[in-house]
Amino acid sequence: MGMCFGVLDALEVARTSDAPEETTVFGELVHNEAVLSELEARGFESLDEVEREGALDRIRTKRVLVTAHGIADRERERLVRRGHELIDTTCPLVRRAHAAALALEREGRHVIVLGRMGHVEVRGLVGDLESFTIVQTEDDVSDFGFAALGIVCQTTLLEERMRGLIASIELANPHADIVIRDTICEPTKERQRALRDLISRVEAIVVVGGAHSNNTQQLVTTCRAAGRVALRVASADELDFELLANYDTVGLTAGTSTPESTIDAVEAALRSSRVHC
Ligand code: SF4
Incomplete structure (x- = not known):
């Protein structure tokens, strides 16, 4: 984390x-x-x-x-x-996503960027493209009307989300030749794997990260999709001990933009409370 x-x-x-x-x-x-x-x-x-x-x-x-x-x-x-x-x-892994998108466009493909509409990385990714669509949810998927499509991902996209969106795109564009470049970065994948392991061992999870952080938001979404209570906090001051006291075991994770010192402060606050983390 x-x-x-x-x-x-x-x-x-x-x-x-x-x-x-x-x-x-x-x-x-x-x-x-x-x-x-x-x-x-x-x-x-x-x-x-x-x-x-x-x-x-x-x-x-x-x-x-x-x-x-x-x-x-x-x-x-x-x-x-x-x-x-x-x-x-x-980040070199963002550059890699840019290069993948540009290469797909050079092959004559309409580029689909899977990611959050308006997010700064996604705006950068599409900024050099001529023919593209941003797909954030299934509602953005349709028959795009192109014979050749190329798909890239925002580097912090959830892998499950990527798979779901790709399945919808393939279904809606049965005649298109589709090339997929998985540009989710390895640190994001590692954190998502670690979170799945944590989810299996706790009842509630504290996610430390800023409100604008996409991968923090993705961590919260993953916890909730797995039926766990997820509390996002930017710092230890935002911990809701009354809520957390309802759970015997609480997990702790953090987005990729959260400093170690903030994570340590949240951990110390949890450990000094009655919460078992
Ligand atoms: S999450 Fe970190 S490692 Fe991954 S692309 Fe962004 S800056 Fe790079």
């Missing part, structure tokens, strides 16, 4: 930056309030993920830090044309 190498590497770059006050973080470096406050305190400017759309005019610094979620190459070029110096911390 906890931070993946992609987020840790991006944080390391930010923490060792020699000129934070001359740097704008392009979106949220991690979906975690505590880390965002730390960066703000060091002097980083930041654009939030909603306002960053079309907000290049508001960037006042020379340097722009691209987060691990990545951006489209077109966006990168726009920033460079405007004279910005890029500090690019895009």
